[in-house]
Amino acid sequence: MILSGGLDSSVCLALALAHRDNGGDSDGERTLAVTFDYGQRHKVEVGHAAAVAAHYGTEHLVVPIDLRGWGGSALTDASIAVPSAGGNGIPVTYVPARNLIFLSIAVGIAEARQLDAVYIGINALDYSGYPDCRPEFLASFADTARLALKRGVEGHPVELRAPLVDKSKADIVRLAAQLGAPVHLTYSCYRGGDAPCNDCDSCRIRAEAFLDAGLRDPAQ
C-alpha cells in the first residue's frame, strides 16, 4: 500500500483496510503502508503519512530514495518554482518516472514480504495530467511486474489495485467521509509549508473537490 500522506492515498488505505476486514485478501491481517522519502519539496507529507498509518494501527515503512540526484521536476529541484494552479500540458511538478519507481519498489517489497497486492491511490480524472497516473500505464506495469518477479513466473503475480483511478476528486472526498478516513491528518500541498498554500495545482484541485462535494476540508 503506497501512502503519500495526501488525500487520495489515505482514502485508498481506508479502502484497502475495508477490503481486508471484509475477508477480501488471502493474507488476512497483514497490511504494510509504504511511504517514499524522495527528496520532495513537501517532505512534510512523510510525517502526515506516518500519522495516517498510526491512526489505523498499520505497519509503516519509510523508503528513502533521493530523486534530487538528477532533478528534472519542481518537486525535486529547488531551482524550479512550483507554479500557481492552471496551465496546459504536463506541468513542471511532474517527476520523471516517479510512479514507475515507486511501484517497482512496492512490488519488490510485496514479493519479499509475501503480500498479495499493491494498492496505489492514483486517479486519472481530476489530477495534474501526469502520464504515470493513467490506467493504461498501470495495466502495462502489471504485465511487466508479472514478467519481472519470481512469483509472476510461478503463476501468482502481485496484484495491482488502483480503486480510485476512475473516480472524480469530489467522489474521493465523499468516499473519505463515508469511510471515516482521517482527512484532518492528510496533506496535499506541493509547496511543503506547515499550512497548505491554497495556490498550487494540488491545493486548488483539493479545494474544488470539497466545494463540489459540499463538504468542509478538516485540514484547512
Added chain:
Amino acid sequence: MILSGGLDSSVCLALALAHRDNGGDSDGERTLAVTFDYGQRHKVEVGHAAAVAAHYGTEHLVVPIDLRGWGGSALTDASIAVPSAGGNGIPVTYVPARNLIFLSIAVGIAEARQLDAVYIGINALDYSGYPDCRPEFLASFADTARLALKRGVEGHPVELRAPLVDKSKADIVRLAAQLGAPVHLTYSCYRGGDAPCNDCDSCRIRAEAFLDAGLRDPAQ
C-alpha cells in the same frame, strides 16, 4: 548506462561508447554510468564500477537505494547464505524486482538528463535464471516506460538497449577482448570478499566462460 562493476555491464559500457563514437547517438558525447549501492553483500563492486567508469573517463553516478529494508535475497539479507554454484530453479541470490527498480530509476534519470537511451548488460543465456534478465521482461518494460514518461507521451521514448541479451558468456568474454574492455577492473563474486570466492554461481559462470573462450581472466 547501468554499470554494476561486473564483467557484463563493463562490456556493455564498452559497446555503448563504441556506438557513440561511431556517431550512433543523437546526444553525441554524453554518457552517464549509473551504479546502484543497494545494500548488496558484494558492495565492493561499487568501487569496481567507479574504476571502470574512470578508465573510460565517463561521468559516474552512484544511486543509494537500500533494498535490505525488506530483504528476500541472499544478496540483501545477511541471514541468507550465498550457496555454492549449481541447483535448480530461481536461486536465493535473486533479488525481488531488482532490475525493474534499477531500470525505472535509469529511465527517470535519462528523462531528467535528456539522454536518449538506457543500456543494460543483462544476458539470458549463461546466467543465474533470474526472471528480470529475460528479453520478454525487457520488451514489456520498454512499453511501460513509454507510457510512464513525459517523453514517451510526446513521441520520443527513452530507448532500451541490451546488446548482450542473447550472447553466451563466452561470447561476452571474447567481446571484452576485442573491445579492450578493462576486465582486470571488474568484479563478479556474490560473496563480496576482496578476492573472488570461485565457488558461487557468479564466479563459476565467469570461470567457465573464460575457459570456453580460451582466455585467461585478468581479474584472477
